[in-house]
Amino acid sequence: MSQKLHIVGGGMAGSEAAWQAAQAGIEVVIHEMRPETGTFAHRTEKLGEMVCSNSFRSDDDEQNAVGLLHWEMRTAGGLIMAMADAHRLPAGGALAVDRDAFAAAVTKSLLEHPKISVERSEIASLPGDGHWIVATGPLTSDALGHAIRSETGTEALAFFDAIAPIVYADSVDMSTAWFQSRYDKGETAEERTAYLNCPMDRAEYEAFIDGLLAADKTEFHEGETAGYFDGCLPIEVMAERGRETLRHGPMKPVGLTNLHAPDVKPHAVVQLRRDNALGTLYNIVGFQTKMKYGAQADVFRMIPGLGQARFARLGGIHRNTFLNAPSLLDAQLRLKSRPHIRFAGQITGVEGYVESAAMGLLAGRLAAAELQGRRLPSVPPTTATGALLTHITGGAEAKTFQPMNVNFGLFPPVEGLKVGRRGRRDRYRAYTDRAKTDWAAWLRHG
Known part of the structure; x- marks a missing residue:
């Protein structure tokens, strides 16, 4: 069995997963179907191309859940956040980027990494063995989408974007x-x-x-x-x-x-x-x-x-298509029926560039640890990354599962918290302080 990690899709999640695994010493192959097979939304063959907005939303890591997710990804050495910071545009309190320069920088970083190679071809079926991460996003090809539906025995959920x-x-x-x-x-x-x-x-x-x-x-x-x-x-x-x-x-x-x-x-x-x-x-x-x-x-x-x-x-x-993740994926983002395949990004039912990249970061680290014979500790649900993971792998009700942005409603309450006159600001600051402590501890032990 190959000890390489194969990643299907070179968007936010696939790019981040490849970077995290390669930084851990794993050989990675990214399978990107563009430009051989295009999509409605993509304009180029670049990895990490932004197809909708050029904004990663709020960068406030003390009062905003997505800003906290930015912080966690930066702390974990995330490629997507590093390239976003390098190509940042003024946007008030938001993190907006020059989309073309950003994608070019993501592509360059991945192509120049000694542990990463890119194959420009479509993966049309679910592989039978090896180590795989499917990060095809909401624009999964018809052939692969059909293979996923055949495997899961359900119609893929969908929404319009x-x-x-x-x-x-x-x-x-x-x-x-x-x-x-x-x-x-x-x-x-x-x-x-x-x-x-x-x-x-x-x-x-x-x-x-x-x-x-x-x-x-x-x-x-x-x-x-x-x-x-x-x-x-x-x-x-x-x-x-x-x-x-x-x-x-x-x-x-x-x-x-x-x-x-x-x-x-x-x-x-x-x-x-x-x-x-x-x-x-x-x-x-x-x-x-x-x-x-x-x-x-x-x-x-x-x-x-x-x-x-x-x-x-x-x-x-x-x-857009996405999995009914609470019923199909385990806490390691593995497909329960085929545990050698992980899923990451928007196809798991998270919504947004940052959330997608965060699930890619997590999938890359989990896959790398597995290939190296290690098992990472559970991601604390008190962190932004862990709150998202918990939601999509069992915290949400499978019957009504819909795409979700990160938000403080996904976090467990802070025990013993006494909210002062500032009310919500105090509560959000308590969430972020706890998350930063727990995320740093998880990175140290991972």
Whole structure:
């Protein structure tokens, strides 16, 4: 039996799993089907390509669960976080990156590692022996998806995911739009240009909602029953839930002052976040969409400041698949029916770049230990990584299992915690302090 570790998929989870195992001294082969076989969402053959947002969300490791997950991955020598930090863009309290430079750096790091090789071919079936991690993400190929469904005896669960459009910065009308981070976060000139803002008065907002609701949209095949992940809803779906929904969501006007009319409070604001280091590309924040391409251009050009917008990429929607992990995976992320195969990333039912990479980090370490005849101690459920692992491998109810972002609701309560006047801030700080102590101890003993 081969002592190499084979990883299917070179996205966030697969890249991180390969790095962790190789750093532990294991020979790794990454099987990436691109560019031989493409997907709806990918544009390049790079490893670690970001296909949706360019943001890893909040980087606050004291008050935010995903920020804590950033900290845990950095502490574990994670490749994804190291490359994100190296190619960081100003984004207030969020960790946003130059997506092309980030993917290029991830690819370079993996290709130059002496323990890692990459094979550009599709794996269409589940292997019968060896040591494998399947990290194909939500865009698993049809052939491999069919093999997984045949093995598990169930229909793969699925949901729809959407992508937001990207605009060329020089096509934005700066006599209408202005640079400002919400609540003026950021002190440097670069940080102050992290976000572009396009204001709407009430009439413009109402017309925009009418345009959204009337636009031609992608229709799904008859019998398609997959739902949407609530953390990435298309804007049309939000608008259908009520005309004010967007104004209290991605288009909320709070924390912003119109540079061109400081005494006039906008009824709504569309924000665009810098998407590359040059500042030539901006993505429309929260504007995932299922509108057809022609309709998108017409509707988005209704936004003040975007009347002549040129799009580097229009939005889109695709079907994501994931396992019913609580019933199929053990606490080591192994497929119960074939324990020589681990799963990692979004296919396990975690949602988000960081969560996917974290499960890759864990799968890589667990596989490396197994190959070396070691067994790692259980990951403490008090950590962000452990809370996610516990949720997907038994903490969640299998019958109602849906994709999940990391959040403090997954953490066990802190025993004996006395919350002061700051309430939630004290509680979250207690969670993060405990998590950091327990994660550091786990790394020392692992």
